[in-house]
Amino acid sequence: MEKDIILKAENISKQYRLGQVGTGTLSHDLNRWWYQIRGKENPYLKIGDINDRSTKGTSDYVWALQDINFEVERGEVLGIIGKNGAGKSTLLKILSKVTAPTTGSIKSRGRIASLLEVGTGFNGEMTGRENIFLNGAILGMTKKEITSKLDEIIEFSGCERYVDTPVKRYSSGMTVRLAFAVAAFLEPEVLVIDEVLAVGDAEFQKKAIGKMQDISRGEGRTVLFVSHNMAAVKSLCTRGIVLEHGKVVFEGGIEDCINQYFNDLMQLTxxxxxxxxxxxxxxxxxxxxxxxxxxxxxxxxxxxxxxxxxxxxxxxxxxxxxxxxxxxxxxxxxxxxxxxxxxxxxxxxxxxxxxxxxxxxxxxxxxxxxxxxxxxxxxxxxxxxxxxxxxxxxxxxxxxDEVGQHTARGNYSGNFPGVVRPILKWK
CATH class of the missing domain: 2.70.50.60 (abc- transporter (atp binding component) like domain)
Structure with missing residues (x-):
């Protein structure tokens, strides 16, 4: 059966220049241009340190991402996990076309909706209702399409009372609720979500995860999800990639990814x-x-x-x-x-x-x-x-775990769920 690939990342790399200048200097830009018109490779792609914040680098350039390759199928939920500074948010910004990769390309089919930071794409002076129409227009939807979803968006966000109030007066939790509702209900083919759900309360997180499950399993749309909440990642995602210092160090089933992440994370005795x-x-x-x-x-x-x-x-x-x-x-x-x-x-x-x-x-x-x-x-x-x-x-x-009569498992060697494993007395 042929794969239905909806998003493909090919050799994605992102390089930043450290210091106050940020992206580079005039002399570096001229140097790049001179190499380009002569048909030669950008000389600054050959230098740069890996993205390890804990060590002092030797170069003014750092690779936030390096040679990232993966494919996402329609209806798949891909978890992207890794330590702080591993490059997760940078990757999502490239996938959402907020920033461009230094090398490589992104191939996608359909609309991509992003929820990367609290209040992404919101205008603080405009009301919640106006921002719903603004975000929908940015996604390429018509006014008629947005209007048909308006009541569902407002109800899901729980912000009915404040929907005609400027967003600048919203709390961070209210802003996230509304932003997520807009991104989820305006029916993008790919929904990209960063760690913003951590701002919401427990009730909203449960609703949001349920909605993302409906989006992927019920409606066949694709979700890319970044979170440090491994319980949410495990319950939502079908497959994952683990990033470390801007590189993919593991790709596979979500359980294997979580185990890989924690094995690499610490385990200091x-x-x-x-x-x-x-x-x-x-x-x-x-x-x-x-x-x-x-x-x-x-x-x-x-x-x-x-x-x-x-x-x-x-x-x-x-x-x-x-x-x-x-x-x-x-x-x-x-x-x-x-x-x-x-x-x-x-x-x-x-x-x-x-x-x-x-x-x-x-x-x-x-x-x-x-x-x-x-x-x-x-x-x-x-x-x-x-x-x-x-x-x-x-x-x-x-x-x-062991197999044997002195453990709760007994002689059973299959999957044994649960977070505790006491031996209980049966009478």
Whole structure:
């Protein structure tokens, strides 16, 4: 069966010049022009660093994207995931034709509607109703087509009361609601959505994801979706690509993409901080975090039936403060699995002297399902309750499932859903 390709990216690259000048200088533009009229390649395409914000570069040029190739079929929902700075938003801007690629080309069939930032394409002085017609016109729709969808757009956005009020008086959440409703209901062939849904409340996010599912599965239209909410990506997308430093490092099924993303993201079994750079408050600073097995060995991969030890080392730098410890655990979809407060700690009853201290938590075996996990650590005071600091994603670990009678799986080797995997007693 022949593929129905609606969007194709071929060798897409985007280069930026660093510094205040931005895109280049007159001398560079003349140099490019001189090479071009002689039929030679742009000399600045041969230089430039990869897009890694954490390192000091050696070139004034940086590749935000480099050699991106992929195809999207009609009715497909493509998830684009990666760390901050990986090039996701730049790619969406190129696909939406907000900016042009340095090299390569985009081939598309039909209208592309984009929702890249809060209030994209909205005029703050115009009312919500006027902006609906403005956005529709930008998409190439007639006034009659827009009018036929107007009531649905206003109802879905939940902004009926304010639809004749200038958009500049809307909250960011209201603006996103209206912008999404316009993009979704004006029937583009391709809907491009960046992380803007994070601004909306839980109710609207649920409605928006439901609408995107209707668009792709019910109406056969295509969605490109960028989000750090892996639960939303997993529930919505059928396929994904993982970007890192402006390059595609993985492409495939969405579950495989999410696993690849989290495997590359961190999974540090040990983290140490210098005293000056450590997470700290005025009386305490965190020095080290570890993930250990039952033999006190640093371990990344743990069998599902084995206990896991999390050890936090901190320094008291000021005495006479009462406090306690907190811990949070997240899975690979960034779902908050559990929280634990050290509510009976001696540190709530008497202050510690200056020095180095350790605190341990034991996660019992047969508690969590297989997968990737990350941990956070917090220091809190009570009466009144106050979080002194909360450091997320400090260490992580993987749980590997087993087949056997000592696990909840038993001898079954197929897919086993759920975020926890305790062995329950059946009577």
């Amino acid at each position: 040990q983290r140490k901080w210098n005293p000056e750079a450590s997470p700290q408050t005025d009386f305490l600073r965190l020095l080290e975090a570890k993930v250990l097995n039952e033999n006190d060995e640093l371990t990344l991969n743990h069998l599902i039936s084995n206990s896991i030890i999390l050890e936090f080392t901190y320094e008291i730098i000021k005495e006479e403060r009462l406090f306690t410890h907190g811990f949070n655990l997240y899975n690979s979809q960034n779902i908050h699995i559990l929280s634990s407060h050290d509510k009976d700690s001696q540190t709530l009853k008497s202050s510690l002297k200056k020095g180095i201290y350790k605190k341990r938590i034991v996660l019992p075996g047969n508690l969590l399902a297989e997968g990737n996990y990350s941990c956070s650590f917090a220091i809190m005071t009570y009466n009144p309750f106050f979080v002194e600091f909360h450091e997320i994603d400090i260490v992580g670990f993987n749980i590997i």
